[in-house]
Amino acid sequence: MAHADNGRTRILDSAATVLRQKGLAGAKLSEIAKGAGMLAPSIYHHFPSKDHLVEEVMMEGIYHNSRHIVARVEVLGPDAAPLVRLRAAIVAHIDFLLSGDDYSSAVARVFNDLPDEMRRRVLAAYSSFDNYWRDLIVAAQADGSASATLDPTVVRKFLIAMLDSCSSWYRPGKLAPAQIAEQAADLLLHGFAGSSRPA
Template identity: 35%
Template sequence: MAGASTERALGKGDLTRRRILDAAAAEIARHGPAGAGLGAIAEAAGLRTGSLYFHFPSKQHLISAVLEEGIRASLQRLDAAMAAPQRATPAERLRAGITAHLRALAELSDYAVVVLAPQFAALHREVPGFRALRREYLRRWAELVAAAQDDGTLPAGPDPAEVRDLLLGALNAAGLAGQPPARTAEVVAALLRLPS
């Protein structure tokens, strides 16, 4: 959970900026936005407090940037997972989605905490565009679930959105707790009795 970086996924940019973002994500994940001190973030990034202001105009902007990084990386991974073979069966695609989500959690690490944890709802509201992105993310998952229900893979009846929320709740809990993706995916599949 320490020093996670979205480097590879986000392309190369200003290196210092990336170090600051990673440090900020870690601090925020651990202590919340209010408890994340610029001093601690700067130290973790290898510079002094005042220097942060050369890269970000304020703590608020830094926090927003962390959220945006997290969202961007999340969506990118989801795209990769969802763009998978459309000819796959709903069950296969559901499995792929679960695995992709768990892997994303593991790779995003601290960013995932900031993006997903309901404790940061207040934060989320302050970043323009965040809600739209998350809505899109959830919409795709609901489609995945609905397809699996139509197919008989998942029990028909329950609202796909509710099913999705429960499913993602379970995945997030395991992922944020640091469980290995592959193993967790298997257990989930077993519980849902997905055809192997």
């Protein structure tokens, strides 16, 4: 299950790994092919172009990520307090990113470098998930447990940027992913100011 052994999936897995590490322009087809145990031209038996391959990695990454986070939030049930749900989403997002999912890390790394038309399509696919974050944020404001003076869109942009940045600076050995996730949630929900914070 971890490594599907058909060629197409091996190529996708390898592409996600290389894209995550090298970025869009740095991801050469020859290296992707090597990771899949074949040579570059063989990729064209499975994908019509590099762009198509990259786009499929992006779509997979979005799907992996959103499915994981939604599952971790919805297990709390719809009656959980909005802030509890939001915290769960934050922790799940970092957890997932740092637990090494190459697909979602690849999205975080190369999204801004995508060709315009492709970025539009990927963004469209992302929008339902974006709305999920937005709903979590707005729900907390609606029931009075979060600051209504903050713009929900700005909060979401800052939140996602902050969380996504982890994959570029996290190195195993110092803080564990779970600790970083807790710090992110504390910082976002309660802020840096204040000598202690509510439990």
